[in-house]
Amino acid sequence: MKAIHGGVTAPIGFRANGLFCGIKKSKRRDLALIVSERPCHAAGVFTTNKVQASCVVINKEHLRDHRAQAIIANSGNANCMTGRGGFENSRAMAAVISRALKIRKKDVLVASTGVIGKPLPIKKIIAAAPELVRGLSRKGSELAAAGILTTDRVNKEAALEFMIGKRRVRIGAIAKGAGMIHPQMATMLCFASTDAAITPAALRDALARAAGKTFNTITIDGDMSTNDMALVLASGMAQNKRIVEGTKDFRIFSRALETVFLTLAKQMIRDAEGATKFVEVCVRHAQTKEDALAVARSIACSSLFKCALFGSDPNWGRIAAAAGYADAHMDPRRMQIYLGRELVLRRGGRVKKKAVILNRIFAQKNIRITVDLGLGKYAATAYTCDFSTNYVRINSAYRT
């Protein structure tokens, strides 16, 4: 398994493009298109928010046949809570690409990200469609990755090459993150491609597993988006023996997809709104897998812990408090807490450490917190960032 260049266009048969069509005031790219040469097996996971953008609803409809060939996405406007007109606009996005590429409307997936509740300027998107299609290229991943960003500072791309039997196979993806990140069962925006031949059922299963272990373990601000989705298209052009569930090939493919997603998930945390730190919260020896993840997420979500990270203040009492209010079995008398490699809490009491040592750990850019519950054999890791004055600044004037 080796990392390669090319992002979502690394697998055979995929082209992409991204451009500025007039939605973003900043005049940055705000429209992206990913297209496969052939119809693909396709799968998606979506936000579990009960308020869902029209693109989420429409994609579920379009994926009923587990098939797709193109993804069009705009940034700068979420097209959510925009009434019936919003649905018509999402359908119009799919329609214009369907006509330009001469493919079925149902084979076009749609995504939007940005401000909620504002009408989508659909005419700008329709006007830009011919140029968007004309510019499709085998090297277009970077442009597409730029076209889906909102408050992100950098592009998020990843690609891997690995063997299925004797065939070289590739997975590539682009994503965006930055804010309103607290995925549950689904994720932010992530568009993945692969040239692997794989059954629709195996693709769905691999996607759900990989998203659960990666995107669902990150949190930036505890707010779950209305537009989250991860989509994957499999062209089959690598001509490997078709991957089916429960085989060694399936495990190889799943692990590769998970690796690509984890790379993107970590990129999202590093580029989180206002973030200055990258933090891993590892929970060990929980009674169940769910407990391990619940405790890790509870700590990763704590505003107070995240403020302490920003201030480089090794205030581990806040870690203990957040572990204590997680919905999980725990016994404070068995819990141990490590900051980096330093044990600071053992059996309900602190282990005295020199302040200078703990301060040095919290002053680093990459921080690992380990919480050992001392109860069972399950572990989980959650990823988060610090909570900075800049996060508040960015989000106090998001629309202006």
Add this chain to the structure above:
Amino acid sequence: MKAIHGGVTAPIGFRANGLFCGIKKSKRRDLALIVSERPCHAAGVFTTNKVQASCVVINKEHLRDHRAQAIIANSGNANCMTGRGGFENSRAMAAVISRALKIRKKDVLVASTGVIGKPLPIKKIIAAAPELVRGLSRKGSELAAAGILTTDRVNKEAALEFMIGKRRVRIGAIAKGAGMIHPQMATMLCFASTDAAITPAALRDALARAAGKTFNTITIDGDMSTNDMALVLASGMAQNKRIVEGTKDFRIFSRALETVFLTLAKQMIRDAEGATKFVEVCVRHAQTKEDALAVARSIACSSLFKCALFGSDPNWGRIAAAAGYADAHMDPRRMQIYLGRELVLRRGGRVKKKAVILNRIFAQKNIRITVDLGLGKYAATAYTCDFSTNYVRINSAYRT
């Protein structure tokens, strides 16, 4: 029912005091004592965090006989996650007051608030105890209220006088808030007194109801404390006919206690760390009471919504998103959202309003958000504040 002065010492038979014993670097008051002339019926509600400070554990023990006569509390140190030594220190706090007042140890309740995980400087508390007792006074509520503050800027006191039959009865209380405020079933620190004669069972019931409708509906930062508690002592010295459950007198007493608590809960929000705004989130027409509160709390907790409040940006899409991820029945097509009195969302689509009107509402110091779920007949209100750069600043350097 009328508001009176005197806080926790307003009811007959209660004296209080507060002083600086040497815990806080700021040299502000950090020790408080409340004493009743006679043994009282007593009740408490406590944090549901699984990590609990030793004072929480010990108070539950001391309240087994539903009786207490004094409350000693320190600020500047939570005495939590401090091991066996921490428990001994909490017991020592009760013991020194028991000796000085010649009352049973079990009749002394203990509370601590401040940094988690640091050993409590118990010698300073013991040394200050004689002076603390000497200074007890009928006018001491203000000093005690100051002695329990941490990052609070102002004292929190309230008292009411009302009639039970032909007897004048009083309830008084002090509280502290400011941060790590997200009560579940219990609350922050609140010490209440009453001269009403009331059965222990009625007192417990009234306390649980009142806390549920007041302290449990506020959130400052979504972090639940390890030291939360609300205690109430009833001296019976008003000589009213003893209040029992299920009577008109019980309803009058419960409503009065709820009014005192709501006054304090609102004071907490107004004085929240870094807060510049006071926000009521009213949810109407929910299918169940629990749903109404879940949606109200979800919105009140949203970091993004709270940042928008700070920036006076009427970004109601974040309200819709937070309602959508609450654990409650909801249908976005039936939801309506009002900012102040302005309807901005109806049947899944926005109602166009002039930006200047919405901006003016969000620029106010007091803001009311109403979310109508259009499903049933239940309502609930949650109280919150904005999320400011100052909140982050305060909590990035809490210990330094």
